[in-house]
Amino acid sequence: MSTNIVKVAGVEVSTDHWIGGKRVASKEKFANFSPIDGSHLADISAGGKSEADAAVAAARKAFPAWAALGPKGRLPYLKKFAEGIRARANELAAVETMDNGSLLMGNIHRVVPRAAQNIEFFADWALTLDGHVIDSPEVVNHVKYDPAGVAVLITPWNAPLMLTTWKVGPALAAGNTVVVKPPEWAPLTCSLMADIAHEAGIPAGVLNVVQGIGEVAGDALVNHPDIDRISFTGSTDTAKIIGRAAASSITPLSAELGGKSPFIVCADADLEAAAQTVAGQYMNAGQVCLAGTRIMVEKKIEEEFLEKVRTAASHMVLGDPRDKNTRVGPLIHKEHFARVVGFVERAKADGAVPLWGGSQANIGELYFEPTLFAQVSPGLEISQKEVFGPVLTWQSFTSDDEVVALANNTRYGLAGTLFSQNEKRAMDIASRVTAGTFWVNCFFIRDLAAPFGGAKDSGLGREGGNWSFDFYSDIKNIAVRKDSFAG
Incomplete structure (x- = not known):
């Protein structure tokens, strides 16, 4: 041996x-x-x-x-x-x-x-x-x-x-x-x-x-x-x-x-539960292929929901992953850290605006602040490519057809998440979004008996x-x- x-x-x-x-x-x-x-x-x-x-x-x-x-x-x-x-x-x-x-x-x-x-x-x-x-x-x-x-x-x-x-x-x-x-x-x-x-x-x-x-x-x-x-x-x-x-x-x-999954929040959703789940997308420093990184919010609740997400995200403590109070740890490697920073800097140059985060944290070499970008058009790189870091984007929609088109507007099709208390509406949107797994009013639940995999790229x-x-x-x-x- x-x-x-x-x-x-x-x-x-x-x-x-x-x-x-x-x-x-x-x-x-x-x-x-x-x-x-x-x-x-x-x-x-x-x-x-x-x-x-x-x-x-x-x-x-x-x-x-x-x-x-x-x-x-x-x-x-x-x-x-x-x-x-x-x-x-x-x-x-x-x-x-x-x-x-x-x-x-x-x-x-x-x-x-x-x-x-x-x-x-x-x-x-x-x-x-x-x-x-x-x-x-x-x-x-x-x-x-x-x-x-x-x-x-x-x-x-x-x-x-x-x-x-x-x-x-x-x-x-x-x-x-x-x-x-x-x-x-x-x-x-x-x-x-x-x-x-x-x-x-x-x-x-x-x-x-x-x-x-x-x-x-x-x-x-x-x-x-x-x-x-x-x-x-x-x-x-x-x-x-x-x-x-x-x-x-x-x-x-x-x-x-990889994935670039949509996270859809309808006006009829349980907004508290949805906001907590959005904040949870920062888990593992965003290094989760299934994460719903593209937040899509129905226009009529946009301002109210943003404040709820801001509050929920403020509790995502960045720090040493061995500390039981930490919710977001470091990125894996300096090469990957540079990749995430590159995405963020190019997004800023493209006109996207960080509502919070957007910078390296001052607690260590590989720690990056949980980040949310607004003013993100569907064609921007930050909307299209997988960052694999604690970086989310924010978009709004006014109709189900619009949000389905937004959700499907990437080369990926791994997962999706939707919050709504209207069963018919939720199932209709879920059935029209291209994804191997689609969660409704929940996230990251994987039964080993169920099929798992992705569509497209x-x-x-x-x-x-x-x-x-x-x-x-x-x-x-x-x-x-x-x-x-x-x-």
Whole structure:
């Protein structure tokens, strides 16, 4: 086992890959820093083609035995895996907070429990897939969900543990083996996840973790000739590169990408609840692909609602994410901070006016003030492109047709949110906005049985419930002629 161990928030974390049930070091390293204070956390083994080849080979070797267990045979391993995540919730939360700057209390009470649920839920759901029969006049169709093989899972830095288990759970439950490529800006909880899987008895090679830079390690994995699935969460531009690699080998690809989601507030809404929810769009420093960053308010309540949002936003305390009173932490990395600042400065130059915020906070290098822009026309860059920071825009509308047109006026279609107490109106608007998920009088509620994904440039495919198994399985139909075995 590796001796390359660092302590992060008092927790021992390996800085090496996890391949074939062993820790594997690389000569090349990349530095990992905490966005909270810029402190150096670790030098991480940087994988490339050799590590990708070794991990895929290990996954391929482990695949037949893992697939042969069937859903019932895999269930005890995955249940123990989920239990291990729960048992180390405080450690995982503390490391993730140091690694990506997300709120400690949120990680303890929401993120890590959801990571465990991701594993457990899909292990249970896999049991429901056996015995699916379609009766036809001449034949009985027996639908089988066969494991696909080796899945490459590429995960983002804004919620690395939760979004990795969102992929690992159904992939393993379906009988596949996996190679995880964690985000280079926040790789540490994926390393801990590998330890927990090992402690749960997950066989060697079933779950592998290859760390590294996307253009090197990620590129080697998605272009590998012996993989069967690619699941990616990240930017649209990166997805296009991965898509070309997947197309060259006809490897099925699932991609959950960026968003520029509308947040629609009708005059008949519960304005207090809507205002609190708007303020909540600043969570995780706005580094949430699902966030409703384009606030669209019915003209007749615009002034009243703006004051309610101003009050709600004033309670979004910016500070150290380890402090229980903090509601908005730092941005992930100085490169990303510069990107967010660039969007804000160009918006100001384009004539958009910040109603509040719009500047770097004076509490640290990567902290940016929660910001709301007004005087924003639909064609401005700030209205069209994903900022992925604590930056919202404000627009008004006078009719449902107008707001639907505004909502659909981007290349994205990941999510949408609407507040109204008129059910018919709410459902009509929701049905006309292009989005994979649309919340009415709520936000950020994701049932694991429901479909999740994006339209247009926000993604390809759906996951959740049966949709996950449709992707992570080779679905086979065995059509048996009726009475062919009579006697």
